[in-house]
Amino acid sequence: METPERVAGVRLRPTVTPIAAGTYRVEHDGRVAIVYVAGPPEDRWAFWDGHVYHDDPPGDGRVDSGPRASAEPLLTAPMPATVVKVLVAAGSPVRRGDALVVLEAMKMELAVRAPRDGVVTAVHCREGDLVQPERVLIEIA
Amino acid sequence: MRQGPAAEPRHSDKNTILGFTLQSDQAPFPPFHGAAFPFCILSSVFCILSLLLERLLIANRGEIAIRIISACRELGVESVAVYSEADAGAAHVNAADRAVFLGPAPAAQSYLSIPNILRAVKESGADSVHPGYGFLSENSAFAAACEAAGVVFVGPPSDVIASMGSKIEARRVMQAAGVPVVPGETPDDQSDAGIVRTVERVGLPVLIKASAGGGGKGMRRVTRRDELQEAVSSARREATAAFDDGTLYVERWFERPRHLEVQVLADAHGRIVHLFERECSIQRRHQKVIEESPSIALTPQLRDQLTQAAVTAARSVRYRNAGTIEFLLDTHGGNEDARFYFLEMNTRLQVEHPVTELVTGVDLVRAQILVASGDPIPWTADSLIQRGHAIEARVYAEDPSRGFLPQAGRIWLYREPPGPGIRIDSGVQEGSEVPVHYDPLLAKVIAIGESRDVAAVRLMDALRRFPILGVRTNIPFLLRVLSHPRFEAGQIDTGFLDAEDAVLTASGPESLPDVVRAAFAAHAPEEGPTRQKSPMAVDSRDPWKRLKGWRA
Numbered sequence: 001m002e003t004p005e006r007v008a009g010v011r012l013r014p015t016v017t018p019i020a021a022g023t024y025r026v027e028h029d030g031r032v033a034i035v036y037v038a039g040p041p042e043d044r045w046a047f048w049d050g051h052v053y054h055d056d057p058p059g060d061g062r063v064d065s066g067p068r069a070s071a072e073p074l075l076t077a078p079m080p081a082t083v084v085k086v087l088v089a090a091g092s093p094v095r096r097g098d099a100l101v102v103l104e105a106m107k108m109e110l111a112v113r114a115p116r117d118g119v120v121t122a123v124h125c126r127e128g129d130l131v132q133p134e135r136v137l138i139e140i141a
Numbered sequence: 142m143r144q145g146p147a148a149e150p151r152h153s154d155k156n157t158i159l160g161f162t163l164q165s166d167q168a169p170f171p172p173f174h175g176a177a178f179p180f181c182i183l184s185s186v187f188c189i190l191s192l193l194l195e196r197l198l199i200a201n202r203g204e205i206a207i208r209i210i211s212a213c214r215e216l217g218v219e220s221v222a223v224y225s226e227a228d229a230g231a232a233h234v235n236a237a238d239r240a241v242f243l244g245p246a247p248a249a250q251s252y253l254s255i256p257n258i259l260r261a262v263k264e265s266g267a268d269s270v271h272p273g274y275g276f277l278s279e280n281s282a283f284a285a286a287c288e289a290a291g292v293v294f295v296g297p298p299s300d301v302i303a304s305m306g307s308k309i310e311a312r313r314v315m316q317a318a319g320v321p322v323v324p325g326e327t328p329d330d331q332s333d334a335g336i337v338r339t340v341e342r343v344g345l346p347v348l349i350k351a352s353a354g355g356g357g358k359g360m361r362r363v364t365r366r367d368e369l370q371e372a373v374s375s376a377r378r379e380a381t382a383a384f385d386d387g388t389l390y391v392e393r394w395f396e397r398p399r400h401l402e403v404q405v406l407a408d409a410h411g412r413i414v415h416l417f418e419r420e421c422s423i424q425r426r427h428q429k430v431i432e433e434s435p436s437i438a439l440t441p442q443l444r445d446q447l448t449q450a451a452v453t454a455a456r457s458v459r460y461r462n463a464g465t466i467e468f469l470l471d472t473h474g475g476n477e478d479a480r481f482y483f484l485e486m487n488t489r490l491q492v493e494h495p496v497t498e499l500v501t502g503v504d505l506v507r508a509q510i511l512v513a514s515g516d517p518i519p520w521t522a523d524s525l526i527q528r529g530h531a532i533e534a535r536v537y538a539e540d541p542s543r544g545f546l547p548q549a550g551r552i553w554l555y556r557e558p559p560g561p562g563i564r565i566d567s568g569v570q571e572g573s574e575v576p577v578h579y580d581p582l583l584a585k586v587i588a589i590g591e592s593r594d595v596a597a598v599r600l601m602d603a604l605r606r607f608p609i610l611g612v613r614t615n616i617p618f619l620l621r622v623l624s625h626p627r628f629e630a631g632q633i634d635t636g637f638l639d640a641e642d643a644v645l646t647a648s649g650p651e652s653l654p655d656v657v658r659a660a661f662a663a664h665a666p667e668e669g670p671t672r673q674k675s676p677m678a679v680d681s682r683d684p685w686k687r688l689k690g691w692r693a
Contacts, residue, residue, distance in 0.1 A: 014659035022554045026656040035660035036608040038554035046657050047608035050620050079577040111544040
C-alpha cells in the first residue's frame, strides 16, 4: 500500500500503511496521522484526532450529513421514556431539525426532531405519557 | 477473563480474618491485634467482627458494575453480576465471577425491580448487595428489603436514605445541625406585606414559588424591588390555580452559582472522614459532564468550612458508608467572600468518585466494602491530602449536534488510549452492544496532573486518541468544553454549558479530511474487526433498525 507519489517534491496522495486491525498510519504532507476505520461496508466509521466520520451509503466518503432514513414519515420513541413536552399540533408546519416532542428517560431529556420540512399530520402522545420504544409519537407529511 | 473463581485465596483470607475474630472473642487484649489492627483496640467498646463480605451482588450494569467487580477481585470477595435481556453479552457480565439473569430489557423489569434483584440475591447465595449509582441506589425501600432479608446493603441504613431523599426533611435536618441551607421560608403572614417583609429578610434576588409546588408552576424570579408586587400576585394566582393552594415560599436566588460537593465516608464505629471537594459546575440539565478536584474556587479557609460542614451534616444523620453532600457555592462577592449552601445529600457512590480517588490516592469502593463488612475506615483523616489535580470527562453515546440524542448500536472498534496520568473506567469493549434502554454512559476518562492545566491537557490528549466506532459520542463536545477559554480560566458555573451551547454543540467538520478519505479507501471490507456476532445478536431487535425510526 506504499504508493508515494511526488510531483516536484510535493506529495499529492497520502501514503497509507495498515498497522493493526482497523488502524492505519497515514502520511500526508510529511505528517503522520493514525486513523481508525471499522464497521461493515454499509455502516463504515472512521476516527481521527477526536473526530468521528461516518461513511454514509453509497460510500462515497462523505461525512455523515444527517439522519439516514429520511423518507421515514413516522417518528417513534427511541427508548422507554416520559413525554415532557409536545411542541407541535396536527397541522403545524415544521422545518427540518425542529424539536417536535421532548422525552425524558434516565434523567436525560431528548428531543425528537423533524427529519425534514413538512406538516404534522398526527400527534399520538400527550405530555406525561409513558411511551415504549417504537411507539409512534408524531406523523409528518 | 479470569482463570476460574478465586475460591482458594478467598478461603485462606477468610480463615485469617476469622482466626482473628475468634481469638478476639476469647481474649480481650490479644497481642496479635496490636500491629495489624490498631483500630480494634481504639474501638474496643465494639466487638470487632471483621467478617469480610463473601459474595457481593452488584445490582447495576456498565462501568460502575465493572468498577465494583474489580474491587471485589482485589479483596477476594466473590462478585455476582446481574443482567437484563439486553445485557446478556455485556462487559460487566463477563467481568464477574457469577452472573444471574434478571428479566426483560426495560429497567423497571430488571435493574429497577426489587423482587427480581432479591430473587437474584437468593439464587446466587450472595450475602451482600452493592447498588452502584442510579437504579435502586437511593431507594430506601430496596435498602430496607435487603435489611429485612438479612443481606448487607453496601450503603447507609434505609432510614437515612429515606430522610435524605426528602428535600424538605433533608433541609430541616441540616438547618437543625447548623449547616447553611439556601435562605428561604414560607412566611407565616401570607399577605402581600408579609411576603414583602420576608423577601427583605431573605434578600434579593429571590425566587417566589408555590409552597405546594413543583414543576415550576407559580414560580417567579424577582431581582428588583419594583417587580415584587406584580410577582407576588401572579405567583399566588398561578399557585392557587395549579394546586388550589396559594401559599407562597420565598427562596434566595443565586446567579450563576458553582456546584461543589464533599465526599464523606463513615464507618459503623462512629468515625467520619471527608475526602475533600469535587467541583461539578459543568453540567447540562443537572447532568454532570465534567468534574474535578480540587475546586479552584475554594480558598483554604473556605475548604475547611465546607468540609467541616459536610462532616457535621453526615454526623447529624448518623451516616454510614460513602456519601456526598452537595453544595451551591455563591462566588458573587469574589472567591474570598464566597458562601456555600447545602443542596442535598447523595446517599451512594457518585459517578465522579474517581477524581477523589486520584487526588487522595485511596480506593473508595474498597473502603465501601470494608466498612459494610463492619471494618473501621481503612485510613485516618490526617493521612488524607489532596495531591495534584484530577479532571473527569464522561463519555456518552449521544449526539451533541442533535440535541444530545442518545445513540445505540454495535461498537465495532474500541481502543483505550494509554498515557501518563490517565485512568479509564469503562463499561464497554470492542463488540459491545449499546442498548437503547439505559443511561448512555460508555466510559469515564479521568486525568491527573500536578496542576489543573496539566490534567486538562492530558485529558484532551486522551480524548483525541480514544477511538470508539459504531456509535456517535460526545467526545468532540468534551474537547470543546475543555479547550474553551472560560473553562481554561476556571470561570465556570452551572449555567456555563447552556450559555455556550451554540459554540459547544456545532456540527463537526463538513468535509472529509484527506487522511481519513485515504484510510477509508484502504480499508477493505474483509479487514473489518469483530465480524462475529455477539451474543446480543440473537435478539432480533437490532438497535440500528430501531434507530432509523427516530433518527429520521
